[in-house]
Amino acid sequence: MIPSTMKAWVLESPGELQLKEVEVPKIREDQVLIEIDRACICNGSDPGIFRGHEAYPTPLIFGHEASGRIVKKGNRAEGFELGQRVCWWFEAGAFAQYQAVTPGNVAMFQVPANLTFDEAPVMELVLAACRALMEVPPERGRRTISICGLGPSGLVLVQYARALGYEHIIGWDLYETRRKLAFSLGANAVYDPARIAGGQVHDIPESDVGVLMFGNDYLPGEPTVTAFMRSIRIGGLVVSYGHPERGCRFSPYVFQARNLWMRGPVNDMDVIRRRGEEVIGMVTDGRIRIEPLITNRVDFEDFLPAFENVLEHPEEQIKVILKWRD
Structure with a gap:
């Protein structure tokens, strides 16, 4: 009753x-x-x-x-x-x-x-998390993906990307426990954005797709999103998924110079x-x-x-x- x-x-x-x-x-x-x-x-x-x-x-x-x-x-x-x-x-x-x-x-x-x-x-x-890639399947010229933010949604997306057929999956996160878990769930490489000084990302393989899964940016200096965009290949796609309470800051110059384009998750x-x-x-x-x-x-x-x-x-x-x- x-x-x-x-x-x-x-x-x-x-x-x-x-x-x-x-x-x-x-x-x-x-x-x-x-x-x-x-x-x-x-x-x-x-x-x-x-x-x-x-x-x-x-x-x-x-x-x-x-x-x-x-x-x-x-x-x-x-x-x-x-x-x-x-x-x-x-x-x-x-x-x-x-x-x-x-x-x-x-x-x-x-x-x-x-x-x-x-x-x-x-x-x-x-x-919710899988909506970020529901209309972004891997295809010719789009096999590598980076996920910025390995919280619950990012960790789901690591697995979904692997299941969809992405061949190389890169994760970014501040916390070591999350980076380790991402490895165990299918990521090929993980990076701590706090250790990427001055926007230098030349040692990180370029990705065809980058997904922003994190919230507020807690790091000083260049916005994390700007550094992340530097790791996406010229002409690549950025999917904006996260919900930062303070909004998302990035350099329009980097976004435009790399000829990136941006979309949101499926709604x-x-x-x-x-x-x-x-x-x-x-x-x-x-x-x-x-x-x-x-x-x-x-x-x-x-x-x-x-x-x-x-x-x-x-x-x-x-x-x-x-x-x-x-």
């Missing part, structure tokens, strides 16, 4: 999160109600939403990475059945015991049978649904591994200190799983 109220982490105003008792969402005819099994912290977007974001007015139920079981469905919610375990990209309101989701507005999938409860909520991140839901089925298959057969990304597991009630640790020490964890129930 579905209760009338539930616990949820509510962002009352920027910087103020509270665990509250709220009403269970009432679904429309085109929605499903999902009993959340697990959720996880988004290292990229959650900090910016927490501090205040124009696209997310408060108060709101926090979080957007989750998975669970459909316990109620409207008459016009097609393609899914009661009892199915599902994951989806993208709908806010995940840090609660129940969430109303509109299948027609998101890319929703049945959770692969071989995924554990802890792995399932990370599928939102997997689908066409039809493409995400279609290519997402391929991503689900890559997770199912092990070409994209989720378990190595999980570094912390906490109860939902203990979310706040875990989130504060993500804010203050991003190098100490990759994916933090939040658990309501077994």
Whole structure:
């Protein structure tokens, strides 16, 4: 039986999160109600939403990475059945015991049978990260790729690039633990941008494609993006994926002199649904591994200190799983 109220982490105003008792969402005819099994912290977007974001007015139920079981469905919610375990990209309101989701507005999938409860909520991140390359397949003259930022999204993209057929994958990240993990997940080489002095990248093989997966730039001197652009071949592609709260700085001169072009990730839901089925298959057969990304597991009630640790020490964890129930 579905209760009338539930616990949820509510962002009352920027910087103020509270665990509250709220009403269970009432679904429309085109929605499903999902009993959340697990959720996880988004290292990229959650900090910016927490501090205040124009696209997310408060108060709101926090979080957007989750998975669970459909316990109620409207008459016009097609393609899914009661009892199915599902994951989806993208709908806010995940840090609660129940969430109303509109299948027609998101890319929703049945959770692969071989995924554990802890792995399932990370599928939102997997689908989100893979959007960076869904329309950038390897082809003649485009076989080498560099990924700047080896956080959770970057580590997923290392695996997706390998599964797509990129032959040489290079990673950039400040933190040694992430660089080591990228090696184990398929990167051919990794670099610490803090050790690249004065924009000198001549020792790094040029890439055909560069993907910006990181957030705020913490290094002094020349912007990291400018140095990264120097490592992309003349006429190459830069995919801008990350969400730096302070914006992205780079030299227009370097961008123009190297005749680079830039695009964002895929946002066409039809493409995400279609290519997402391929991503689900890559997770199912092990070409994209989720378990190595999980570094912390906490109860939902203990979310706040875990989130504060993500804010203050991003190098100490990759994916933090939040658990309501077994």
